[in-house]
Amino acid sequence: MTKHLEIRLSGSGGQGLLLSARILAQAFASEGASVSQSQSYEPTSRGGLSRADLVIDGVRPDFPLAEKLDYLLVLHQCAAGASDEIINDDMTALIDSELVTEPPAGKFKVKALPLTRTAREIGNVRIANIVALGALAGLSRMIDRERLEDTVRKGVPPKFLDLNLEALEAGYRLAEESRDN
Amino acid sequence: MSKQRLQNIPGNHACALGAVAAGCRFYAGYPITPSSEVAERMSAELPKVGGMFVQMEDEIASMGAVIGASMGGVKAMTATSGPGFSLKQENLGYAAQAEIPCVIINVMRGGPSTGMPTRPAQGDIMQARWGTHGDHPIIVVAPDSVAEIYSETIRAFALSERLRVPVVVLYDEVVGHLIETVDLQPAPEEQLASRKWAEGPREGFLPYRADADMVPPFPRPGDGFRTHTTGLTHDENGFPTQAHERVEAVIGRLLGKLDRHKELIESYEAVGCEDAEVIVTAIGISARAAKKAVATARKNGIKAGLFRPITLWPFPEEAFRKLSAGASAVVVPEMNAGQLALELERFAPGKVSALTRYDGEHIDPSQILKRIEEVLS
Amino acid sequence: MNEISADSFDINEYLRLELFPHFLCPGCGHGMAMRAMLWAVAELGIDKDNLAIVSGIGCSGRMGAYVDANTFHVTHGRPLAFATGLKLARPDLTVIVITGDGDSLAIGGNHLIHACRRNLDITCLMLNNEIYGMTGGQVSPTTTLTRFTTTTPYGNYEPAFDACRLAEAAGASFVGREATLQVPTLKNLIREGIEHKGFSFLEVISDCTEIYGRKNALGNSPEMVLSQKSKMRPESYGGLMSNKVDQPFRPNPFQTGVLARNERQEYGELCRRHIAAKQQAE
Ligand SMILES: Cc1ncc(C[n+]2csc(CCOP(=O)(O)OP(=O)(O)O)c2C)c(N)n1
Ligand code: SF4
Ligand SMILES: [Mg+2]
Numbered sequence: 001m002t003k004h005l006e007i008r009l010s011g012s013g014g015q016g017l018l019l020s021a022r023i024l025a026q027a028f029a030s031e032g033a034s035v036s037q038s039q040s041y042e043p044t045s046r047g048g049l050s051r052a053d054l055v056i057d058g059v060r061p062d063f064p065l066a067e068k069l070d071y072l073l074v075l076h077q078c079a080a081g082a083s084d085e086i087i088n089d090d091m092t093a094l095i096d097s098e099l100v101t102e103p104p105a106g107k108f109k110v111k112a113l114p115l116t117r118t119a120r121e122i123g124n125v126r127i128a129n130i131v132a133l134g135a136l137a138g139l140s141r142m143i144d145r146e147r148l149e150d151t152v153r154k155g156v157p158p159k160f161l162d163l164n165l166e167a168l169e170a171g172y173r174l175a176e177e178s179r180d181n
Numbered sequence: 182m183s184k185q186r187l188q189n190i191p192g193n194h195a196c197a198l199g200a201v202a203a204g205c206r207f208y209a210g211y212p213i214t215p216s217s218e219v220a221e222r223m224s225a226e227l228p229k230v231g232g233m234f235v236q237m238e239d240e241i242a243s244m245g246a247v248i249g250a251s252m253g254g255v256k257a258m259t260a261t262s263g264p265g266f267s268l269k270q271e272n273l274g275y276a277a278q279a280e281i282p283c284v285i286i287n288v289m290r291g292g293p294s295t296g297m298p299t300r301p302a303q304g305d306i307m308q309a310r311w312g313t314h315g316d317h318p319i320i321v322v323a324p325d326s327v328a329e330i331y332s333e334t335i336r337a338f339a340l341s342e343r344l345r346v347p348v349v350v351l352y353d354e355v356v357g358h359l360i361e362t363v364d365l366q367p368a369p370e371e372q373l374a375s376r377k378w379a380e381g382p383r384e385g386f387l388p389y390r391a392d393a394d395m396v397p398p399f400p401r402p403g404d405g406f407r408t409h410t411t412g413l414t415h416d417e418n419g420f421p422t423q424a425h426e427r428v429e430a431v432i433g434r435l436l437g438k439l440d441r442h443k444e445l446i447e448s449y450e451a452v453g454c455e456d457a458e459v460i461v462t463a464i465g466i467s468a469r470a471a472k473k474a475v476a477t478a479r480k481n482g483i484k485a486g487l488f489r490p491i492t493l494w495p496f497p498e499e500a501f502r503k504l505s506a507g508a509s510a511v512v513v514p515e516m517n518a519g520q521l522a523l524e525l526e527r528f529a530p531g532k533v534s535a536l537t538r539y540d541g542e543h544i545d546p547s548q549i550l551k552r553i554e555e556v557l558s
Numbered sequence: 559m560n561e562i563s564a565d566s567f568d569i570n571e572y573l574r575l576e577l578f579p580h581f582l583c584p585g586c587g588h589g590m591a592m593r594a595m596l597w598a599v600a601e602l603g604i605d606k607d608n609l610a611i612v613s614g615i616g617c618s619g620r621m622g623a624y625v626d627a628n629t630f631h632v633t634h635g636r637p638l639a640f641a642t643g644l645k646l647a648r649p650d651l652t653v654i655v656i657t658g659d660g661d662s663l664a665i666g667g668n669h670l671i672h673a674c675r676r677n678l679d680i681t682c683l684m685l686n687n688e689i690y691g692m693t694g695g696q697v698s699p700t701t702t703l704t705r706f707t708t709t710t711p712y713g714n715y716e717p718a719f720d721a722c723r724l725a726e727a728a729g730a731s732f733v734g735r736e737a738t739l740q741v742p743t744l745k746n747l748i749r750e751g752i753e754h755k756g757f758s759f760l761e762v763i764s765d766c767t768e769i770y771g772r773k774n775a776l777g778n779s780p781e782m783v784l785s786q787k788s789k790m791r792p793e794s795y796g797g798l799m800s801n802k803v804d805q806p807f808r809p810n811p812f813q814t815g816v817l818a819r820n821e822r823q824e825y826g827e828l829c830r831r832h833i834a835a836k837q838q839a840e
Contacts, residue, residue: 025189025360026189029189029362034361034362035189035360035361035362036359036360036361037189037359037360037361038355038358038359038360039358040299041299060326060361060362061473062469062472062473062476062546063469063470063472063473063546064326064359064361064469065355065466065469065470065543067545067546067547085545206647207643207646207647209642209643227833228832228833228836228837229836229837229840230837231833231837232833233646233647233829233833235642235643235646235829237639237642237672238668238669238671238672239668241635241636241639241669242636242639242642242668242669242672243639244639245632245633245636245639245640245642245643245669246639246640246642246643246646247643248632248640248643249612249630249632249639249640249641249642249643249644249645249647250643250644250646250647251643251647252630252640252643252644253643253644253647253648253651254647254648255647255648257643257647271633272632272633272636275632275633402608402610402628402644402648402651403607403608403628403648403650403651404607405607406628407606407607407626407627407628407629408628408629409574409622409623409629409630409631410629410630410631411623411630411631412631412632412633413631420577420623421623
């Protein structure tokens with residue numbers, strides 16, 4: 001039976017977090033899980049706080065929104081304080097070591113990884129959302145890796161597929177390396 | 182169950198697909214957050230099935246075009262939010278008065294005025310009922326999940342066509358943008374029928390002479406009836422009258438029509454109300470929170486129940502009265518200053534505890550649970 | 559189409575006589591416009607079953623009810639919006655909109671320009687009596703300068719619209735103006751407008767004898783109608799709108815006849831082609 005999981009991907013508008021969330025949701029759905037996805041955005045399409053939440057369960061949950069996060073991604077400083085009501089000691093936070101200077105405070109596990117920098121090294125900062133997805137999946141092992149790669153293959157345009165797969169791979173690598181130390 | 186029937190889509194898309202499944206073949210609208218995805222999806226879907234999509238110059242025009250298409254005999258719909266819903270009210274009253282079937286989607290956002298375009302609210306509960314002027318019949322359905330948006334949009338068309346009354350599908354931004362799994366099953370056969378068409382002799386035909394079911398058959402333009410349709414108060418012949426004894430009869434039928442078909446219209450979900458000491462009543466995302474709160478309360482040994490109106494207007498009054506009779510309190514979580522609570526106070530006087538919020542954020546199950554505990558202590 | 563002489567045109571065939579006496583004041587210009595319209599319909603041999611009249615609110619709007627056809631009396635300013643839906647849903651119907659100067663240029667101005675832009679096959683008869691007749695005679699967007707109305711008790715100082723130039727600029731593919739003074743000529747113009755495939759905007763110079771006439775001492779009905787003559791430039795009949803019209807607002811005396819015409823793509827066909835292409839691709 002699928003475990004109940006609550007995941008939030010947060011950052012600044014234009015960082016592509018809705019796409020990462022959609023890919024992750026599709027991957028879970030293809031496993032037969034029930035996925036509830038919600039998002040919040042500011043009136044401007046670029047910049048400003050943006051977040052996407054996934055609530056994963058075996059059956060459709062009574063309440064489809066996040067209440068107590070298991071995983072929180074913070075990809076930009078502007079999102080650091082936006083989840084105060086649902087963070088908790090049992091969760092893991094993954095933050096961008098470059099763009100988040102004051103991470104959310106708490107007794108939970110925090111992993112600060114160079115997600116944006118890695119994306120820049122690959123050749124495109126805008127792929128940081130996928131690096132982050134890889135890193136989050138690598139840290140949490142919440143989803144089967146092949147399944148996630150498969151979903152990326154189906155979900156992104158062929159032109160950008162190689163770049164996306166490379167970014168996902170780089171994310172997994174960041175997670176592996178951080179596990180060692 | 183076929184695979185592609187199960188889809189993970191936002192509520193607004195489910196709404197558009199429900200409309201198409203219901204046989205809607207005309208959409209007119211004017212973009213507004215957070216309802217625009219309905220229009221966008223309709224513009225993609227309608228051409229595939231031979232339907233018309235038109236983006237009008239404003240919401241007034243949209244509502245007019247929808248009624249126009251329906252006067253032509255085609256199932257028609259529009260979608261909007263807050264300010265746009267206000268603009269549609271005048272023509273919505275026309276549809277009620279002239280008994281033109283049509284479906285209006287209102288995805289609720291923070292108000293008043295331009296308010297908070299991207300933030301959810303449930304502040305149009307009363308406007309949906311009383312937004313247009315004059316006593317008028319209207320049906321409002323209030324789905325709380327993506328799957329229910331799909332099925333309720335279909336039902337909205339069925340009710341609208343069957344009873345010749347405008348039907349509003351009312352849900353908040355959260356549910357409109359929420360992505361959940363929906364089974365895109367074909368519309369149930371009994372919900373697919375168009376309105377009752379006028380038949381028989383053209384000579385002496387009275388367009389507003391109702392059958393025993395209080396609903397007059399619809400004269401399709403081109404079928405030779407050559408009738409008159411007006412927003413003026415009209416007699417059975419369709420022409421204006423202000424003779425008080427006639428007006429009483431024709432408005433009486435207009436208002437009585439929904440009462441006659443209460444059973445068809447009524448829909449609600451009741452969970453654990455029979456022995457409940459406290460009942461929670463809500464719609465939309467607040468109802469989803471209530472569901473969880475009630476389940477948690479039960480686990481904690483509290484006798485809590487959920488009463489969720491799916492048809493919000495006319496409110497399922499009798500059922501609510503009956504099911505709440507034994508409870509000592511009714512908790513009403515809603516994202517407004519207490520609109521639904523005000524209505525429920527009439528049916529459960531002195532028992533209602535409104536849990537309101539209007540800051541653009543949803544209500545959490547934990548807040549409801551806390552209120553349940555408070556009202557029992 | 560067959561010409562029907564003034565004597566042999568039987569208007570009663572197109573009326574709901576059971577509703578008479580009608581609601582218009584004696585001498586009201588709107589009645590003459592109605593005669594011209596029905597005469598055009600008769601000459602074109604349009605089946606009453608397939609004729610739809612959509613009218614707004616106003617004395618002009620009330621006229622629709624007297625026509626023995628599919629008649630829709632809708633909300634103030636919105637008949638073009640309703641008609642857009644009706645015509646898109648039912649291209650088989652001949653759709654005529656009857657509107658007033660207030661109905662179409664004030665509250666419904668936005669709908670008018672967009673109807674012109676879309677160019678859907680509708681004929682719009684705008685009965686311009688320069689006043690809000692129905693509500694007792696307030697100033698309208700076409701009231702002549704210095705004229706008295708109930709809301710311009712010291713004379714009107716607002717500039718008026720030239721509705722035809724507005725319609726042409728907004729894209730109407732057929733634009734014409736005629737006065738109730740010459741019903742046969744008006745009939746011909748309406749006929750051409752109905753025959754034209756696309757949006758036809760026809761301004762009909764009509765008289766509100768009861769209010770506008772009285773308030774401005776314009777005489778009774780015959781005098782008012784005859785005075786239209788001095789306001790018109792019939793010599794321009796048939797000519798297209800030229801840059802001779804150089805005043806920013808309604809020229810007075812004004813041009814009559816067909817003022818603009820082109821064969822721009824009709825909107826309904828555009829929609830249907832779009833749909834057919836999409837269905838083929840599916
Ligand atoms: C929303 C709304 N506002 C105002 C009115 C009142 N009203 C009815 S007719 C009319 C003006 C009609 O003038 P016009 O279109 O020139 O028609 P006429 O009576 O002159 O033929 C007005 C303001 C209304 N019915 N609806
Ligand atoms: S008030 Fe004026 S416009 Fe209205 S019917 Fe009388 S004369 Fe005609
Ligand atoms: Mg007028």
